Amino acid sequence: EIVMTQSPATLSVSPGERATLSCRASQSLSSNLAWYHQKAGQAPRLLIYGASTRATGIPARFSGSGSGAEFTLTISSLQSEDFAVYYCQQYYDWPYTFGQGTKLESK
Amino acid sequence: EVQLVESGGGLVQPGGSLRLSCAASGFTFSSHWMSWVRQAPGKGLEWVANIKQDGSEKYYVDSVKGRFTVSRDNAKNSLYLQMSSLRAEDTAVYYCARDWAVDWGQGTLVTVSS
Numbered sequence: 001e002i003v004m005t006q007s008p009a010t011l012s013v014s015p016g017e018r019a020t021l022s023c024r025a026s027q028s029l030s031s032n033l034a035w036y037h038q039k040a041g042q043a044p045r046l047l048i049y050g051a052s053t054r055a056t057g058i059p060a061r062f063s064g065s066g067s068g069a070e071f072t073l074t075i076s077s078l079q080s081e082d083f084a085v086y087y088c089q090q091y092y093d094w095p096y097t098f099g100q101g102t103k104l105e106s107k
Numbered sequence: 108e109v110q111l112v113e114s115g116g117g118l119v120q121p122g123g124s125l126r127l128s129c130a131a132s133g134f135t136f137s138s139h140w141m142s143w144v145r146q147a148p149g150k151g152l153e154w155v156a157n158i159k160q161d162g163s164e165k166y167y168v169d170s171v172k173g174r175f176t177v178s179r180d181n182a183k184n185s186l187y188l189q190m191s192s193l194r195a196e197d198t199a200v201y202y203c204a205r206d207w208a209v210d211w212g213q214g215t216l217v218t219v220s221s
Contacts, residue, residue, distance in 0.1 A: 096208075
């Protein structure tokens with residue numbers, strides 16, 4: 001099973017500032033990596049797939065980068081609605097696995 | 108617009124069974140892999156199972172193998188998860204998802220408790 005490790009567990013950032021979230025896989029995924037965010041009481045929503053492609057309707061302030069086993073999600077200028085929990089997920093091999101999540105909170 | 112609506116959750120005793128359903132609309136259901144993902148209260152996401160377009164391939168996380176069965180009815184645009192020998196650790200919100208989790212339903216809560 002591929003283990004996904006996200007860092008940090010919690011990130012405190014002020015609105016308008018940049019946030020950088022990391023995700024590391026226990027083996028190479030090529031680019032089979034997705035990012036989601038989840039607000040309290042809601043289902044997760046896909047942000048990024050293929051490591052760097054924004055999903056439909058996702059603002060340009062969200063960007064993904066990386067390949068192989070190291071990936072990054074960057075939010076260029078945080079809006080109030082961006083404070084949530086963020087998960088990465090590999091869909092390179094069964095079983096698909098998620099990271100443990102990064103909670104992005106307002107500073 | 109893609110819509111996924113789960114149903115069938117509820118309270119069940121340890122060792123019991125439950126069948127979850129997911130009604131899909133807004134896309135060609137028979138052309139997509141479908142997945143189940145769960146989230147225990149206050150915890151992260153765990154992919155549970157998925158099924159190929161024609162049902163010929165199915166994959167499960169180790170913790171549910173032999174206890175859960177994923178199936179689909181393309182004529183009814185529906186996905187199912189038959190859960191048996193349920194344990195307390197199966198308590199979670201269960202989400203239906205398109206492909207590897209491109210679109211998600213709102214989830215249905217399964218509580219395993221005596």
